[in-house]
Amino acid sequence: MSTENGLLLEVTDLRKEFPVRSGFFIERVSHTVNAVDGVGFSIAPGRTLGLVGESGSGKSTTGYCVLQLLKPTSGSVLFEGEELTKLGRDDVRRLRRDMQIVFQDPYSSLNPRMTVGDIVGEPLTVHNVGSRRDRQARVRELLDVVGFNPSFSNRYPHEFSGGQRQRIGVARALALNPKLIVCDEPVSALDVSIQAQILNLLKDLQRDFGLAYLFISHDLSVVRAMSDDIAVMKDGKIVEAGTADEVYEHPKDSYTQALLASVPVPDPRRMRERRTERRKLAHALTEG
Amino acid sequence: MPLLAVEDLRTQFRTREGAVRAVDGVSFTVDKGETLGIVGESGCGKSVTALSIMGLLPKPPAEIVSGSIEFDGRDLTKLSEGQLEDVRGREIAMIFQDPMTSLNPTLKIGTQITEVLDRHFDLSKDEQRRRAIELLEEVRIPRAPERLADYPHRFSGGMRQRVMIAIALACNPKLLIADEPTTALDVTVQAQVLDLLEDLRESHEMALILITHDMGVVAEVADKVAVMYAGQIVEHASGQELFDHPEHPYTEALLGSLPELEGENVREGRLVAIPGRPPDLIDPPAACRFAARCPYAGAQDTCQSVEPQLREIRAEHWVRSEHPASERARAPEAVRS
Numbered sequence: 001m002s003t004e005n006g007l008l009l010e011v012t013d014l015r016k017e018f019p020v021r022s023g024f025f026i027e028r029v030s031h032t033v034n035a036v037d038g039v040g041f042s043i044a045p046g047r048t049l050g051l052v053g054e055s056g057s058g059k060s061t062t063g064y065c066v067l068q069l070l071k072p073t074s075g076s077v078l079f080e081g082e083e084l085t086k087l088g089r090d091d092v093r094r095l096r097r098d099m100q101i102v103f104q105d106p107y108s109s110l111n112p113r114m115t116v117g118d119i120v121g122e123p124l125t126v127h128n129v130g131s132r133r134d135r136q137a138r139v140r141e142l143l144d145v146v147g148f149n150p151s152f153s154n155r156y157p158h159e160f161s162g163g164q165r166q167r168i169g170v171a172r173a174l175a176l177n178p179k180l181i182v183c184d185e186p187v188s189a190l191d192v193s194i195q196a197q198i199l200n201l202l203k204d205l206q207r208d209f210g211l212a213y214l215f216i217s218h219d220l221s222v223v224r225a226m227s228d229d230i231a232v233m234k235d236g237k238i239v240e241a242g243t244a245d246e247v248y249e250h251p252k253d254s255y256t257q258a259l260l261a262s263v264p265v266p267d268p269r270r271m272r273e274r275r276t277e278r279r280k281l282a283h284a285l286t287e288g
Numbered sequence: 289m290p291l292l293a294v295e296d297l298r299t300q301f302r303t304r305e306g307a308v309r310a311v312d313g314v315s316f317t318v319d320k321g322e323t324l325g326i327v328g329e330s331g332c333g334k335s336v337t338a339l340s341i342m343g344l345l346p347k348p349p350a351e352i353v354s355g356s357i358e359f360d361g362r363d364l365t366k367l368s369e370g371q372l373e374d375v376r377g378r379e380i381a382m383i384f385q386d387p388m389t390s391l392n393p394t395l396k397i398g399t400q401i402t403e404v405l406d407r408h409f410d411l412s413k414d415e416q417r418r419r420a421i422e423l424l425e426e427v428r429i430p431r432a433p434e435r436l437a438d439y440p441h442r443f444s445g446g447m448r449q450r451v452m453i454a455i456a457l458a459c460n461p462k463l464l465i466a467d468e469p470t471t472a473l474d475v476t477v478q479a480q481v482l483d484l485l486e487d488l489r490e491s492h493e494m495a496l497i498l499i500t501h502d503m504g505v506v507a508e509v510a511d512k513v514a515v516m517y518a519g520q521i522v523e524h525a526s527g528q529e530l531f532d533h534p535e536h537p538y539t540e541a542l543l544g545s546l547p548e549l550e551g552e553n554v555r556e557g558r559l560v561a562i563p564g565r566p567p568d569l570i571d572p573p574a575a576c577r578f579a580a581r582c583p584y585a586g587a588q589d590t591c592q593s594v595e596p597q598l599r600e601i602r603a604e605h606w607v608r609s610e611h612p613a614s615e616r617a618r619a620p621e622a623v624r625s
Contacts, residue, residue: 054474161565191329191501193562196545200558218474225547225559248549262479263549264504268527271508278479 007078008212009043009066009180014075016058016065035061036072037236043229045179046206048213050227050244052220054259058236059216063182066214067099068092079180097127100173104185106165110157116143116168117153123175142171146201163194170201174209182214187222199225220263224248232256257281289361290317291462291495292341297355299333299340302348306570310336312519314355315598318463323489323496325510325527327503329542331566332516334499338465341497342382343372360462378408381456385468387448391440397424397451398436404458423454427484446477453484460492467499482508503546507531515539518566518577521598525605535601535612537582538562576609584611 016036019029036058043049053059064070066077068084077084079095087095100123103109110119121139129135140150146167157165166186173181183202187195199222205211215226223230224244231241232253240253251257261278265271299311311333318324326334339345341357343364357364360379364372384390392400401420405411411419417436424432427450440448449469456464466485470478486509489496498509506513506527513530515523515538523536534540544560564581567573576582576591585591591610598608601615 054476163565192503192542193329193545196547196559196561197563199547200561203558220475221547221549224549258476260549262475264478264482264502264508265549266503266507266543266546267531268507268510271504275483275508279483282480 006044007042008045008080009214010076010078011042011062011066012040012076012078014039014062014065014077015073016061016070017073034236036065038075039233039236039238040075041229041231041238041241043180043212043214045212046210047229048206048215048227050223050230051214051216051233052218052223052230052259053233054218056235057233059218059233060184062233063101063184063214063216067096067101067182069101097176098178099180099182100176100178101182101184102166102169102173102186104188106162106169106189107157109169110165112157115154115156116148116160119157119168120153120171120175123172127176129176138175139171142174143168145174145205146171147197161194162190163197166190166198167201170198170205174205177209178211180212180214182216184216185218186215188217188219195222202226220248220260232259254281291320291322291360292318292497293356293358294337294341295356295358297337297340297357298353299336299345299350300353301350303570309519309569309572311340312569312572314516314519314521316514316521316524318495318497320462321489321493321495323498323509323511325506325513326497326499326516327501327506327513327542328516329501329566331569333519334516335467337516338382338467338497338499341465342376342380343367343369344376344382374408377404377461378459379461380463380465381459381461382465382467383449383452383456383469385471387445387452387472388440390452391448393440396437396439397443400451401436401455401458404455408459419458420454423458424451426457426488427451427454429454444477446473446481449473449481450484453481453488457488457492461494463495463497464489465497465499468501469498470505471500471502478505485509503531503543515542518572519569520577520608521606522578522608523606524598529602529605533605533613535605535607535614536578536609537584537611537613538578538609540613541581541583578609582609582611584616 014036015038017032017034019032021027022030039062041049051059051062061070065072072085117139120142121135124135124138139153143150143153148164148167148171187198190198206213215223217223227244230244230247231238234255240247240251240256247256251260258281261274261281295315297311297314301308301310314337316324328334340352352365398420401423402416405416405419420436421432424435429435429447429450443451470481473481500506510527513525513527514521517538523539534543541560541562545562547559562581567577574595575593576596579585579591589610596608596610598606601607601612
C-alpha cells in the first residue's frame with residue numbers, strides 16, 4: 001500500500017492534553033496540560049526525522065501518540081494513508097506490525113523473567129507468525145542481524161551490558177519487519193563508545209531494510225548524525241523544522257540558536273568562541 | 289607545592305568474587321585555582337577516585353590499599369574520621385550528579401545551607417541567615433531571602449544544582465570536586481551551570497576537579513585533563529594539547545565515537561565505535577588494559593603481555609600506551625597489524 005504523496009507517516013495538528021487532578025478527598029480535574037500542542041510533520045519511507053528538544057518538550061509524548069500507545073486528544077495521524085486515530089483496538093494491533101518502538105532504558109524495557117529468545121520472539125507469538133520452529137529460526141536470524149550472539153538466546157537480560165541489551169530491544173522491534181520504528185532516546189543510557197555501536201547498527205538496518213525512523217533525542221549531536229530532517233520541539237510545539245543541514249547551519253528560531261550554542265564540543269578553542277555566542281543569545285532570550 | 293597531590297592511589301572493593309581494583313595506581317596534582325578534568329566511561333574509577341579523596345567510601349567493602357593523598361600539607365589517608373570531618377565541607381567540598389537526591393527533601397533550603405556553617409563556624413543565627421542569602425545570590429537564585437524557606441521540591445533541576453553549589457561554597461573551600469554535575473540537566477541549563485562554576489572558581493580562587501563522561505564538558509572548563517580507563521590514568525595533558533593531539537588509542541577512539549555537531553564530518557557515514565568492553569577489574573590482565581580493544585596492538589607486541597607505564601611523550605603530556613599517535617606516524621608499518 002502506498003499513498004499518493006509517497007509519505008509513510010503524516011501527522012497533522014496533533015494534540016495531547018493531560019488532566020491535572022487536585023483536591024484531597026474529592027479529586028477533580030483542575031486544569032489540563034498541553035503536552036503536545038498542534039504538532040505536524042511527515043516521514044517518507046526509508047527516511048529519518050529527528051525530533052529534538054529538552055525534557056518536558058513533548059517529544060516522547062508525540063512518539064507515543066503516533067504509535068497510539070497514548071490516545072491523542074485531537075489531530076490526525078496518517079500511516080500509509082490510513083487514519084490511525086479513528087481505528088479500534090484490533091486494527092491498531094494489526095498496524096503495530098508495521099510500526100515499532102525502541103525505548104531509552106534497556107534495563108527496564110526488557111522483562112527480566114524472560115529469556116532473550118522469548119523477548120525477541122514475543123512479537124511473533126503475539127501476532128501468530130509461522131510455526132514454533134519458524135519462529136525460533138527467525139529469532140536466531142534477528143539476533144544475528146543486530147550483532148548479538150544467537151547462542152546466548154537462552155540467557156536472561158541481566159547477564160548482559162547496556163549495549164547488548166539495547167541490541168535485544170532493537171531485534172525485538174525488527175521481528176515483524178516494520179516500516180517505521182520510533183526510537184525514543186535509544187542511546188541516552190549508554191556510554192559514548194557503546195552509543196556509537198548502536199547508532200551505526202541503526203544506520204545499517206535502515207540501509208538494509210529500508211526502515212523509516214522517528215528518532216527522538218535530547219542530544220543534538222546524536223540527532224544530527226542520524227537524521228535527514230529535523231524538528232525542534234519546545235513546550236509541546238515545533239518551533240523549527242527543516243533538513244538537518246538547514247536547521248543546524250542556519251537556525252532561524254532563537255530557541256534553536258540557544259540550544260545549538262549550548263552543546264559542548266570537544267575543542268577548548270571552539271568552546272571559548274561558543275561561550276561568547278551563547279552569552280549573547282542568552283541575553284537576547286531574556287530580553288526578548 | 290601543589291594544593292592536592294594524589295600519588296599511586298589504589299582503592300579496592302572486597303567482594304565475594306575477589307577484590308575489585310576500582311582505582312589502580314592513580315597519580316595527579318592540582319594546583320591552587322586550577323581545573324582538572326577527569327574523563328572516562330562508566331566503571332573507569334573516576335568517581336571512586338573522588339570519593340577516596342573525600343574519604344566518603346564505605347569501609348568495608350572499600351579500602352584504600354596504598355598511596356597517599358597530600359592536601360595542603362597533610363596526608364588525608366592518615367587522618368582520623370574526626371579530623372576528616374573538619375576538612376570535608378570546610379576545605380574540600382563536593383557536588384554530585386543528581387541534585388534531586390543529594391538534597392534532603394524534608395528540610396528547608398535555608399536549614400541545609402546553615403547546617404554547614406553551623407558545623408564549621410561560630411556564627412550567630414542572624415549571621416548564618418545573612419550568609420545563606422549571600423550564597424544563594426552568588427549562585428544567581430532569584431528572590432534569595434524568600435527562597436530560604438522553600439523545600440527542595442519547589443526548585444527545578446538546574447536550580448537544585450545551584451543550591452548544592454551554594455552549600456558547597458558555604459565555607460569557601462580551597463577545592464571543589466564536581467562529580468558529573470550537569471549530567472542530569474538539559475543542555476541549556478548545563479551551559480548555565482558550567483558558566484556559573486567557572487565564574488565562581490575564578491572569584492573564589494578555588495581549585496576544581498570536574499569528573500565527567502562528556503568530552504565536550506571537559507573541553508569547556510578544564511586546564512588539565514586526565515583520561516581514565518579501567519582504573520588507571522591512560523593519558524594526561526593540558527586541555528588544548530589533549531584535544532589537538534590525542535595520543536592514546538583510547539582517547540582517539542573516544543573522540544572519534546562522538547557524533548559531531550559542526551564541521552566537515554557531520555553525517556559522513558559511520559561513527560568510530562570501540563569494539564568490545566573494558567576488562568574485569570577483579571583480575572585485570574597483566575597486559576595493557578586496552579590491548580584487547582586496541583586497533584594498533586599486534587599479537588606479538590609486548591603490550592599484550594606487559595603493562596605499559598605512563599611516560600612523558602612531550603613536555604607535560606603523559607600517555608600509557610605502546611602505540612601513541614605520534615609514534616605511529618613515524619613507524620607507519622606498525623599500523624594495521
